[in-house]
Amino acid sequence: HQWRARKQLPRGPYPLPLIGNLHQLLYYCWKNGGLVEGYAEIQKSFGKVYTLWIGPLPTVFIADFEVAHETHVKRAHEFGTRYAPGLMNYNRYERGVVASNGEFFQEHSRFVLSTFRNFASGRNIMEERIMDEYRYRFEDFASSNGICNKERKIFETWARPFFDLLTGSVINKILINERFEQNDPEFEKLVSRLAKGFENTGFLDIFCPVRILESRFLKWRQDTIFEPFNYILELNKKSIARRVAQLKADEHVLSDDPDDFLDAYLLKMQKDKNEGLETTFTLENLAVDMYDLWLGGQETTSTTLNWACACLLNRPDVITTAREELIRVTGGHRSLSLIDRRETPYLSAVISEVQRFASILNMNLFRIIKEDTVVDGQPLRAGTAVTAHIAMIHVDEDLFKNHTEFRPERFLENDDLDKKLIPFGIGRRSCLGESLAKAELYLVLGNLLLDYDLEPVGEIPKLKTLAPFGLLKQSPEFRIRFVEVEKH
Numbered sequence: 001h002q003w004r005a006r007k008q009l010p011r012g013p014y015p016l017p018l019i020g021n022l023h024q025l026l027y028y029c030w031k032n033g034g035l036v037e038g039y040a041e042i043q044k045s046f047g048k049v050y051t052l053w054i055g056p057l058p059t060v061f062i063a064d065f066e067v068a069h070e071t072h073v074k075r076a077h078e079f080g081t082r083y084a085p086g087l088m089n090y091n092r093y094e095r096g097v098v099a100s101n102g103e104f105f106q107e108h109s110r111f112v113l114s115t116f117r118n119f120a121s122g123r124n125i126m127e128e129r130i131m132d133e134y135r136y137r138f139e140d141f142a143s144s145n146g147i148c149n150k151e152r153k154i155f156e157t158w159a160r161p162f163f164d165l166l167t168g169s170v171i172n173k174i175l176i177n178e179r180f181e182q183n184d185p186e187f188e189k190l191v192s193r194l195a196k197g198f199e200n201t202g203f204l205d206i207f208c209p210v211r212i213l214e215s216r217f218l219k220w221r222q223d224t225i226f227e228p229f230n231y232i233l234e235l236n237k238k239s240i241a242r243r244v245a246q247l248k249a250d251e252h253v254l255s256d257d258p259d260d261f262l263d264a265y266l267l268k269m270q271k272d273k274n275e276g277l278e279t280t281f282t283l284e285n286l287a288v289d290m291y292d293l294w295l296g297g298q299e300t301t302s303t304t305l306n307w308a309c310a311c312l313l314n315r316p317d318v319i320t321t322a323r324e325e326l327i328r329v330t331g332g333h334r335s336l337s338l339i340d341r342r343e344t345p346y347l348s349a350v351i352s353e354v355q356r357f358a359s360i361l362n363m364n365l366f367r368i369i370k371e372d373t374v375v376d377g378q379p380l381r382a383g384t385a386v387t388a389h390i391a392m393i394h395v396d397e398d399l400f401k402n403h404t405e406f407r408p409e410r411f412l413e414n415d416d417l418d419k420k421l422i423p424f425g426i427g428r429r430s431c432l433g434e435s436l437a438k439a440e441l442y443l444v445l446g447n448l449l450l451d452y453d454l455e456p457v458g459e460i461p462k463l464k465t466l467a468p469f470g471l472l473k474q475s476p477e478f479r480i481r482f483v484e485v486e487k488h
């Protein structure tokens with residue numbers, strides 16, 4: 001079967017029955033010290049578009065930007081269907097905004113995007129929430145972990161929990177208008193569960209059909225892989241139940257101009273009901289939508305901010321140049337705002353380079369091909385899973401020379417380069433939280449550079465991932481010192 005199918009697929013290493021190419025992938029990754037390094041070796045033999053059989057499933061990796069663009073953008077109708085088997089479909093069961101397709105996805109993704117767009121316009125709740133959390137988090141950490149030296153705040157912290165709490169609170173504020181506090185046991189559980197969930201997830205959990213993962217034969221594994229995700233879904237259900245109870249008790253009123261995602265959704269449910277529509281906007285489905293936004297939005301943004309600080313500590317000159325630009329734009333008397341974006345090309349270049357360098361997904365989400373087609377001049381048969389291989393596109397020497405260097409200037413020297421950076425994926429089914437994540441990165445990093453000097457505590461962190469074999473490319477662990485900048 002595999003032998004016949006190979007003729008209808010892009011080239012790739014020879015697969016074995018049952019295990020496919022898993023043994024070669026493991027060997028190359030082990031030999032070269034990581035997933036990205038393993039893929040690089042496969043690319044040397046097979047080019048930038050190749051097939052890897054994950055067990056009996058052929059998957060095609062597109063590590064060439066032009067081919068990814070031609071397929072995912074220009075032929076989005078062929079390359080725009082989400083493939084979400086295994087653990088990705090657990091709890092979701094084709095609902096939510098990650099694993100669903102068709103009309104359900106259309107309606108729910110449109111709702112997420114329009115709600116986020118509303119939050120970003122008018123009174124701009126999005127910016128307000130991010131800035132509130134940024135200020136609160138710094139005040140709060142400075143008062144509990146810091147010293148005050150001639151009115152200058154100085155404090156030291158592990159970068160990871162600091163940014164986890166910040167991004168966790170931002171997404172929670174957007175979803176249910178509640179922040180998390182330091183040492184909140186619920187939050188600590190949430191974050192550790194989430195990290196555990198990502199850590200425990202292996203190739204097979206992703207590709208094995210969910211009903212097999214749920215079968216009694218895999219009972220021994222279910223606690224480890226399911227429990228973290230159950231916990232997160234349950235928390236969302238509890239938040240929804242709390243709000244519904246408040247509404248019933250007249251302790252909360254739904255406004256026409258909602259303050260958070262939960263109210264916006266309840267309003268939509270009410271509207272659909274009043275119009276007598278048969279709707280998929282139900283409380284059950286709301287929990288899954290929120291679950292997806294939580295899972296999509298917290299760890300990704302926090303990991304990127306961690307990488308940003310690790311990179312900046314290695315390049316103090318970048319901090320100085322960025323701060324000069326930011327002071328020029330704000331006069332040094334006010335916070336940086338999203339309206340300043342066009343005036344801060346250097347900061348934008350820094351953020352682009354952080355996202356390129358961090359490239360936090362060692363393996364991107366997949367799409368499924370419904371009908372036979374072609375890719376890069378090679379056949380591609382129906383039933384194949386395909387992915388734009390972000391991690392490899394971001395280290396492509398043809399696009400990003402000396403890719404191992406953190407060098408924001410590359411984006412200033414070449415205006416077009418930004419278009420080839422795809423941290424949020426590409427085409428239909430790219431990230432729904434891109435505008436929120438970009439706003440967070442811009443406001444948090446920009447204001448951080450404006451307000452604080454960043455200093456290493458002990459050794460400067462090495463720019464190496466902690467998890468070279470993980471699906472998520474974790475940043476190094478490090479402590480950091482924030483020293484308030486004296487303002488005149």
Ligand code: HEM
Binds near residue numbers: 436
């Ligand atoms: C720096 C932060 C982030 C990065 C790097 C990132 C990256 C990605 C990537 C690569 C994908 C897959 C795209 C594809 O298949 O082509 C994705 C999907 C998604 N992301 Fe993000 N993301 C980030 C932040 C967020 C935030 C803040 C949210 C929500 C609040 C979010 C929600 C989602 C959702 C719902 C999807 C699924 C979209 C779909 O299936 O159509 N992400 N993200």
